[in-house]
Amino acid sequence: MAAVRLRRRLIAAVVASAAVFNMPMPADAEGLSPRADEWWFRTWSIQDKVWPLTRGAGVTIAVLDYGVNAKLPELSGAIVPGVDLFDHSTDGRVDLDTDSPGHGTATSVQMVGQGGGTTGYVGIAPDAKVLPIRIPVSSLGGDVLANAITTAVDRGAKVVNMSFGQDSTTFTPVHCDPQLAPAISYALKHDVVLVAAAGNTGDTENEPDLPASCPGVLGVGGVTKELRPWKGTQRQNYVTIAAPGADMSLVDKHGRLHGGFGTSSASALTSAAIALIRAKNPGMPARTIVQRLFATARPIGAPGWNDRTGFGLLNIAAAIDPVKHPVPATARNPLYEAFGRWQREAPSVTSSPKSSFSSALPNSASQPRKSSSEMSSNFWEITVAVVAVLAILLTAGFGFLRIRGSGRRA
Secondary structure (H helix, E strand, O other), rough: OOHHHHHHHEEOOOOOOHHHHEEOOOOOOOOOOOOOOOOOOHHHHHHHHOOOOOOOOOOOEEEEEEEOOOHHHOOOEEEEEOOEOOOOOOOOOOOOOOOOOOOHHHHHHHHHHHHOOOOEEEEOOOOOOOEEEOOOHHHHOOOHHHHHHHHHHHOOOOEEEEHHHHHOOOOOOOOOOOHHHHHOOOOOOHEEEEEEEOOOOOOOOOOEEEEEEEOEEEEEEEEEEEEEEEOOOOOOEEEEEEEEEOOEEEEOOOOEEEOOOOHHHHHHHHHHHHHHHHHHHHOHHHHHHHHHHHOOOOOOOOOEEEOOOOEEEOOOHHHHHOOOOOOOOOOOHHHHHHHHHHHHHHHHOOOOOOOOOOOOOOOOOOOOOOOOOOOOOOOHHHHHHEEEHHHHOOOOOOOOOOEEEOOOOO
């Protein structure tokens, strides 16, 4: 099967500088203090209910992106040597993103930020580690993504964060590239949780996005500071949980602070939350962790599941504590149920990952192949748009990004 090509477009608006230069909140007993604009710390009672139990020590989160700038003070000591599946020129600890100011760095800081630098940004799992796996995000084929997933598993990651998406409409009846099936199976069999952004076009085209749409992958929707569904979060049957995805402050690869929104943040924060749960409960299987996420989630709107926020807002304090918040072993686990159906219907899903994947990678991720129906969002158009907005607002902005494939675009 020909590899489906991906590309990224900027979708987030810039925000006023006053919204992103808030000072840190008072430090806790061990000195780490999140910024006042990291509102999810209060929503989740991280400092009061979670950090007294764990900060994520002993758990590695793989970040599949263009790399991570490990030299930032905000990430000091938190990034372990990774892998470069793009051109093999780095060990993943360099952010070579040319589509944004540094998507992989921003999501990593949200997860394992150490404070310091000019921003003082703190992640919700500061004692966890990030394993950066550099991939050609803008021109990513299913075989390369499958290789990235299996590489993350083989290198010891217990959570894999994929804050990107591709239109999966063309894949039927299951909205997932068949090339990913063996890799997903491999990850689940090795007790790894796969997490992906649900998508950012829920208020427009609302196409299904892989890898979130793939059975076995946790698709994460976004909510606002007011705990309402973010307007852009995808409305799809694969959305099973939600996390903060709007009114965000973000750190780019140069250590500059910006504002933005998107389910990339929701996916990153969920990955970090799972790291916290795994650190506190090292013997708890991934299947049980996912089951607890659904059973303990805080409904957004009417009780029960909906296609924007799934079973509701992730509740870290409840999911992390099986004694105070027991969940029956018989509780539903739709993520694994869906994967089980996929296994039964498509025997190839259970096969082992390929021993070698295609190494025919493009030389430049900034020159992806375009489809005939692609929106006019190439590099120069993005540059002109951003400059125009900056000229009006006299401020910097950083948006969480979305990645789309050939075919209908969002």
